[in-house]
Amino acid sequence: MRTLVAILGLLLAGCQDQANGGGGTRDQITVVGSSTVYPFTTIVAERFVARAPSARAPVIESTGTGAGMRLFCGGIGAAYPDIVDASRRMTAGEYAACRRHGVNEVIEVPIGLDGLAFAQARGGPSLRLTPAILYRALAADPGGRVNTARTWADVDPSLPRVPIKVYGPPATSGTRDALVELILIPGCRAVEGEALVAARANPDARRAFCGRLREDGAFVDAGENDNLVVQKLGSDPTAIGMFGYSYLEENRGAVTGLPVAGVSPSYEAIARGDYPGARPLYIYVKKAHLRAVPGLRAFLRLYAASWGPGGPLVRRGLIAGSADSRARAATIVAAETPLDPRSLS
Numbered sequence: 001m002r003t004l005v006a007i008l009g010l011l012l013a014g015c016q017d018q019a020n021g022g023g024g025t026r027d028q029i030t031v032v033g034s035s036t037v038y039p040f041t042t043i044v045a046e047r048f049v050a051r052a053p054s055a056r057a058p059v060i061e062s063t064g065t066g067a068g069m070r071l072f073c074g075g076i077g078a079a080y081p082d083i084v085d086a087s088r089r090m091t092a093g094e095y096a097a098c099r100r101h102g103v104n105e106v107i108e109v110p111i112g113l114d115g116l117a118f119a120q121a122r123g124g125p126s127l128r129l130t131p132a133i134l135y136r137a138l139a140a141d142p143g144g145r146v147n148t149a150r151t152w153a154d155v156d157p158s159l160p161r162v163p164i165k166v167y168g169p170p171a172t173s174g175t176r177d178a179l180v181e182l183i184l185i186p187g188c189r190a191v192e193g194e195a196l197v198a199a200r201a202n203p204d205a206r207r208a209f210c211g212r213l214r215e216d217g218a219f220v221d222a223g224e225n226d227n228l229v230v231q232k233l234g235s236d237p238t239a240i241g242m243f244g245y246s247y248l249e250e251n252r253g254a255v256t257g258l259p260v261a262g263v264s265p266s267y268e269a270i271a272r273g274d275y276p277g278a279r280p281l282y283i284y285v286k287k288a289h290l291r292a293v294p295g296l297r298a299f300l301r302l303y304a305a306s307w308g309p310g311g312p313l314v315r316r317g318l319i320a321g322s323a324d325s326r327a328r329a330a331t332i333v334a335a336e337t338p339l340d341p342r343s344l345s
Contacts, residue, residue: 033068065174135187246317
C-alpha cells in the first residue's frame with residue numbers, strides 16, 4: 001500500500017511539474033495572433049481534426065500580432081497559448097519578454113508570403129499610389145509639419161480630388177507594423193531624404209519619425225476584422241482599405257487591388273518580391289509545449305505539409321515561399337530548432 005501511495009504521489013508531482021513548466025494538462029491546442037494568418041491556421045486545424053476525429057478542435061483567436069505576442073510570451077503552462085500567428089517577425093523586445101516569463105525556447109516557422117494589399121470598391125476613383133504618396137497622405141507630420149492634406153489631389157495633383165480616407169488595422173496588428181516598415185519608411189526616405197532617416201539608427205526612433213499615423217479621420221482604425229474593411233469599402237466607394245492579399249483574393253468580386261509603385265498586388269508579383277508590400281508570414285511555437293500538449297507536434301508537421309504550391313493554404317490565398325525557403329522551414333519543424341535571438345531587431 002505504501003508503495004502504491006508513493007507511486008501515486010510521484011505521478012501527481014509530475015503532473016504538477018508539467019503544469020508549472022511544460023504546458024500543463026490541457027489537451028487542446030491554443031493559438032492566438034494575426035488576423036492575416038488566422039484563416040491559414042484555421043484550415044490546418046480543420047485538417048488536423050479530420051485526420052484525428054477523437055482530438056479536440058484547436059482554439060484559434062484572432063487578436064492581432066502584437067496582442068498575440070504578449071499573450072504568447074506571458075509564460076509556460078496550460079494558461080498560455082502554444083502558438084502565435086504573426087504577420088511580421090518577432091522583435092527582440094518581444095523575445096526578451098518571453099525570456100523574462102520563462103519562455104526560453106521558441107521555434108520560428110516561416111509559413112509563406114503575403115502582400116499588404118491596398119484596395120477599393122469596384123468602380124472607385126483611379127488611384128496610382130507610391131510609398132511617397134502614401135507617406136504624404138497618412139503620416140501625422142511629414143517633414144515635421146502637421147499633415148493638412150484633405151484630398152489625394154492635395155498630396156499629388158495627378159490624383160483625383162476625393163477625400164483621403166483609408167481603413168486600416170489597429171496598432172496591435174502586424175499588418176499595421178508592415179505598413180510602417182514596408183511602405184511608410186521607404187516613402188519617408190523618398191520625401192525627407194535618406195540621410196535624415198538614416199540618422200534615426202534606432203528602429204523605434206525611425207518608426208516614430210516616419211510611421212506615426214494621422215488621427216484626424218484620414219486613417220481609420222477598422223479593427224482586426226479584415227472582412228469588415230471589405231464591407232466598409234462597399235458602402236464608401238471613394239475610400240481605400242488595407243488588408244492581407246488573401247482577403248483581396250477572396251473578395252475579388254467586390255473590391256479591386258490598387259497598384260503601388262506601378263505594381264498590382266498579385267500572386268506572381270508578391271512571390272517574385274516585385275510588389276512593395278510583400279512580406280513573410282510566421283508561426284511561433286513553444287518548444288516546451290511540444291512535449292506536453294497532445295497533438296501539437298502533429299499539428300506543426302501538418303502545417304509544414306500544407307504550405308506548398310497547390311496545397312490548401314495556397315488555395316486560400318497564401319503565397320508559397322520558394323522551394324529553398326520551404327525546405328528550410330520544414331527542417332526547422334522536423335528538428336524543432338529554436339530561434340536564434342541574435343537575428344532579431
